[in-house]
Amino acid sequence: MHHSDEELLDFDKTGLEDWDEARSQAALDGQDAAVYRNHLHIAMHLDQWVQREGERPKGSSEEESHSAGFVHALEELAAHFRQTYYLPEGHNLGSV
Template sequence: MQHSDAELLAFDKSAHEDWDEERAQEALNSEDGKLYRNHLHIAMHLSQWAERETERTKGDDTDELRTTGFVHALEEVAAHLRQADYLPGSDFLGPV
């Protein structure tokens, strides 16, 4: 499914401490724009997954506690994908 750039960037940016709109636009317009759009699509999927997990485990104390860490991890990876941290040449990745 194809999403417009506006759809891919339609998320709560206030939850992203390091969000930089200019950096996102530069990434979209760069030679890695296709890869970045793929990252945004993956981030969208991870966020939806986190929401489903949160809803699924409501009211189950044991599952809720375990899920809290899992959901946090999904949200962190989604944030890094959205912030272009995993694009080639990013300082975030460093040497592999």
Template sequence: MHHSDAELLNFDASVLADWDEEQAQAVLNGEARALYRNHLHIAMHLDQWAQRLSQQDVDDIDAPRMDGFKQALEEVAAHLRRTDYMPRGSLLRPV
């Protein structure tokens, strides 16, 4: 499904540490724009997945595990949006 840039950037940036809208726009308009658009689309999917998890009934034993899983999905989505996984991104440096 095709999403406009406005749709892909329609998220609560206030929950993202170190969000830099100018950097995001520069990447979105640069050579790697197709890759970044893909990352934004994946981030949108991960957010939807996390929302669905929030709506599920979970017993008390599984609740902490599911909360952790939801948090992990949200964190990966945040890294994708912040361009951390783009070429020369902060998380693609040698480990």
């Protein structure tokens, strides 16, 4: 499914520690724009996964704890994708 850039960037940015609107726009206009748009699509999918996990019934406190850790990991991945960290010259990949 195709989404406009506006739709891809329609998420709560307040929880992101390193959100930079100019960096995001530069990525959308730059050499790796298709990769970044793909990352934004992946982040949307991760958000949907988080929502489904939150709706899934849990049977024990151990399962609740596991679910909370899983949700946190998904949210962190989505944040890193949105903040351009996994682009070829991004924050995370540049240091590998």
